[in-house]
Amino acid sequence: MLDTDVLIIGAGLAGMSCAHHLQKENPALRCLVLEKSRSVGGLAGSFTQDGFTFDYTGHLLHLHDPYGKDFILRLLRGNHIRHERSAWIYSQNTYTRYPFQANTFGLPRRVIDDCVVGFLKTLNKRPPAQNAGAANFKDWSLQTFGEGISRHFMFPYNQKLWRAPLERLTTEWLGRFVPKPKVEEVLYGALTDQKKFFGYNASFLYPRRGGAQALPDALAARTSGIRLGAPVTRIDFRQKIVEAGGLGQIRYNRLVNTMPLVHLIDAVAGVPPGVRAARRKLLYNTVYCFNIGFNRPRMSDKHWIYFPEKRFPFYRAGFCSNFSENAAPEGTSSLYIEISRSPGARLDFNKTEAQILKGLRECGLTRRSDQIVTKKWTPIPCAYVVYDRDRTPSVQKIFAFLGENRVESIGRYGAWKYSFMEEAIMDGKRCAERLLGRKAAIPERPDAPLAALK
Ligand SMILES: Cc1cc2nc3c(=O)[nH]c(=O)nc-3n(C[C@H](O)[C@H](O)[C@H](O)COP(=O)(O)OP(=O)(O)OC[C@H]3O[C@@H](n4cnc5c(N)ncnc54)[C@H](O)[C@@H]3O)c2cc1C
16 A cells, blocks of 8 residues: 555645645655646646647736745746736626726716715715625625625626625625725726726736646646546545545545545545535535637737626636737637536536627627637636635534544635635645644634634
């Protein structure tokens, strides 16, 4: 039987970062990273078809943490481009700048009135508690942005994305993801085309060559012990044995998981009924991505566009060929179109493709003469963790059980949270520090469920 000190499930950014930092600090430690697919990177990977490179949907680097930034830049070794974000919203047959709440200029007069008057009415009221687990998203949006902004953007867009009743969503995930403008910014953005940048992702980096995959590939080159095509199918916490396709049984001393928490619990033998019940309460959505290449260069000058209206089946569209000219062959453009569904809901690909193409023409992105030169659907079965009222207590219950068994579960899906690539890398580093008996140098985010382990 194979035997290892640390067994890591998943060679995405979190799993590889954990292995890399363990190996850097203690080269004698035996580390095994088991990855079910034939390539590294997980969701931060890319694929190439007919000369086009697509991510699992556009993966842009937003760097905030000094260590994370330095680490990622050293991995990329100059293979990156820096962009000022060009993000837009298409509604009421009009393009407005992101974020909607600060940029209503150009919309029909009655929509601007709704948004501005609604926002002004919120000012006399007590500000809503920020990120309080008890508040629900619907009330928070009404209290924070008012009736108009909620009705014209926040409600329809978030309904389309989360596929869950908005009054059941909490506000824990909002933090840096939904910027709140000041009153003068809302007014100014209603009167003029305000070019000010708001929010956590005002600029971003993207690999010049190789798509998002360039980052995990660079990390894999500095990490040993990765076994591809090795899906973990069963785990016995008591015996400390994992079963993996192609490798059989493997004995471990410490286990680190990065696969979705729900799948981890499904694979574990002898899970207590209370933990199983908590697992059943964890919700997520599935994102279907339609990747298209067209035979026309520079179809748009934008990076991505949000589509809140029901008449469009997609909630967002992005231009990969605007992230890097190497993402598409010369003389072409490439897009990704994102559609969200509840897990298990059927999507009629042919019908949806026709609706997408009609939608792209209606909003002026494509012309009748444009021809598709490549296309591919890529489903992301577990894409966004849904922060409803059951999410946090259920995650805490599951993490108490993992803690009793000295099992770490990290990354976007292992920790069951809304996060991004840099954070996955930092999660792996902090986990390595815990395993090595060192306290993490950088504190966890307050909502990180790993607190349950301490
Ligand atoms: C639609 C979408 C868009 C996004 N856009 C951005 C963006 O623009 N910028 C950004 O920074 N972040 C973005 N993210 C988030 C980013 O993808 C994640 O934060 C990050 O890639 C998570 O890394 P991870 O290692 O935690 O998880 P994953 O990438 O999911 O890695 C987990 C790994 O485990 C493997 N695995 C699963 N089950 C098993 C098993 N049974 N046995 C063995 N291996 C298994 C998987 O194959 C995978 O490789 C986006 C996410 C989504 C869904």
